[in-house]
Amino acid sequence: MRVEFIGLMTILLGAILVFAPVRHSFTWMMLSTAFGAAAAIALPGMGGASILVPNLFLLFFVLRVFMAFGEGQIFAAVSPSRAGFILLVLTVFGLITALFFPRLFQGMTETMIVERSVGLRNIISLVPLRASSSNITQTVYAVGGLVAFASTFAFFRRAGAHEDLIKAVLVTATVTLSFALADIVTYFTRTEYLLGFVRTANYALLTAAEKGGLKRISGTFPEASAFAGYTLVLFAIIASLWLEGVRGRAIGPLTWLLFIALLFSTSATGLIGLAIIVPILFLRSLFWSPADRSRQPALFIAGSVAAAPLIVFLVLATLPGFSAGVAGFFDEMLFSKVDSQSGQERAEWNAVAYKTFLDTFGFGAGLGSARASSFVLVLLSNIGVLGALLFALFIWSVLSLKPAVGSSQPNECGAAIRAAKMGILAVLVTASTSGTVYDLGLMIYILAGATTALTAPDPRRARASASNTMSLHERRT
Template identity: 30%
Template sequence: MVPTVFGLISIAIGLLLLVRGTSLDLLRFMLLSTLFSGSAAILMPALGGAAISPAHLVLAFLLARILAPGSREYAHIAPAVTLNLFLVIYALYGFLSAFLLPRLFAWQIYVAPLRPVTITGLFDTVPLVFTNQNITSAVYLVGTMLAGVCATIVARKPESTRKIVSTLCLMAWIHAAFGVLGVVLTNIGLGEVLNIFRNGSAAQLEQSYNGLVRMTGVFPEPSYYASYAFGLFVFVFECWMRDIRPRQTGSAALVLLAVLVFSTSGSAYVSLAVYGALMVIRLLLMRQQLSPRKALVVLTLALVGIIAALGMVMIAPPLAEQLGDMFSHMTVDKADSESGRQRSFWALQGWHAFLASYGLGIGAGSFRSSSLFTAALGSMGVIGIVTLVCHIFAVFKPLRASTYSTPRDERLAIGSAASWTAVSILIPAAISTASPDPGMIFAVMAGLALEWRRRRSKVQVGRAPFRRVSVHPMAPQAPRTRS
């Protein structure tokens, strides 16, 4: 293992927070570290070039803080595991499957590997065998599970909601700033400057289309950048709708919406379209509570967007045509492109692996997919897909009124926003994720939502408290009646 400069910085700050800070401070630092998911904190050449990200390195310090002798949080581990039970089963089965199933079904199916080394064509495959990618996927699944459990434990702190909201708003501005900075630097010929943050093992993909610079920030590819921005956008927007620090969350949501619109990412446009459709359903059918002022703001933004698009067509027709061609290429024409056909081929691998393994799966990390759900289906079979769906339902709680309303309890309101965020993260993951790992951000938001929305003991309203009254032995008593 070879630590990088990002690893040394993470270790230094992690040690400081381990000694002088709290578990909440470490969770916030871990969330901030996910902004550098394209970076590597520790390089592991022995595992074929795998790397440990800064966020996963900080997770080790968070675990140490929770498990420290004398820590009051040690007693909360069992309840947190119970709340995240389906995620725990999913991750542990995925861990076992990564080591057992590739050996069980070795040479019985051909797959496109998760990390192609000798592959040269778009549809080349190799026989199924146990590889280093099985080990890497198993470790990342366990990390996702631990992140979710730790988030549930930390969410018990009374100040957790306030500080987490502030942290995610800060992350929104930083992420947007990196995206804009990357575009500006590329246009002036200094795009390589941000490559110092991309020392991870992920490959760099196309950064421009038809002369338009694609927004990547410090992430390895535009799709990954846009998917991350979309998750942050949903959280701050849901908080804004529920009057949680409306100025702070509203401004963050506005800047992230602009970033997503100009990101030139198909994942961003599809995710916004799906989320927008869900918003319409919530407002019309579910009667999502939205104040008239906020409804006016949303309507105004929609009208401004339409007017801006029409104005661009009239004022700058060549630019409008270029943007329209780019939008069409990234969305409706994607299925007919080489990339679209390759993604369809990868997605079908999950179904073929599911059938070839008789519903057991062929092991996490055994093949490359283009959807989280087909990756889970082919890697971990029935157990994997069922536990993943059950965890999603446990987090989202679709039958709860608080999912669609604005609860008076701020903790419950932010928990509802976190649950919408966790589910919305799965929208881009359903069309772009290569492995069955749902990711650390999903696990953290789900873990926070499970604790913040947990039912507490209800206080009986309208009934006087029981009070013991002494009665004199000679006092007359009411006659007894038979029931």
């Protein structure tokens, strides 16, 4: 076992936050998810696997929540009446498939899995189905997602408020954009080593790639696609808040900066995600209009969309050389993607995953046994039809949640809930187009836990809040 420098910093910070207010721990928990290429601890004994910063910090967050509220609220997150129960059943089912399915169907099919070569680097190989270290790591990640959901639920159920979610997202977005800028500056100044402390993962890091003469932004992630997928989630959340008039002065500029970062990431994942998320946000803004918010953001976007064709026409007419370069750029990034080596490899992954699904009679090869280039095929090839249905039911149960009838929560809380749902949707959009493994990261489970808790706050908190309000009113009168 080898502890990286950033791992030591994570342990030190986690130890300090154990004795700090629990709200600080949640902010740092969400922020830690931005370090997608930072391995805190390397485990050579497990085939070169590593523990990433967010997974390590999760232990301290769980400990802090347990110290603050005990185990009762954590277990309440997975009670049969809540979405967490479905996630618990899904996780247990995934564990069973990881233990038994690779042995049950061993040799009956072939799968794409990650193997370690000389030097403990990752390679993707087509091999006969068998138990591997990926079954262990993906199961651990699945359990981590369940724990993140339950801990976040407990925090928001007892102490957290929608302001904590908004604050954490704003901090995370600011840090993500800062590292994106640092990525560009260090690349062109040949000082990439300055970001080496956040790029310690043992898998291939494509952090110095260009596309069409532009630096592909990777920030704190191993490649531009991962950066774009994560940034899309932040954009969906913050743009949703902005369109509802929440903290417009701070959130408006941040929304546009995230949008620009997605464009300059030169990632097909980011562009496809924007093409799906932006229309959803725009249509929701047009057809959902509470009386107490300004419609200026929506009107501004409508004007921008209407003016876009004119801007494009002027650019094409006045800068033919630039337009030719842009056309070549998009052809390389999107239209010729399928014919590229990467596109052909990912198509092969999907074909193999689908064959694995058929060869295992729809049961799947076991959690962690197969890799694809679409999360739908990942689910089917790993945990089969039953697992895919459980996952879909969990997502639906979270996205369909609404604040209780007669709830006294402020309108801004409703906006935060809807923004969190947009973030979950953004995760699923990127995963559906480029997800390779079952692990979607901790962000989706943090957002799901927050949504579940904020739609059904603890009655004891509501009574205490009402009592405090009444006492304050009596003192004033």
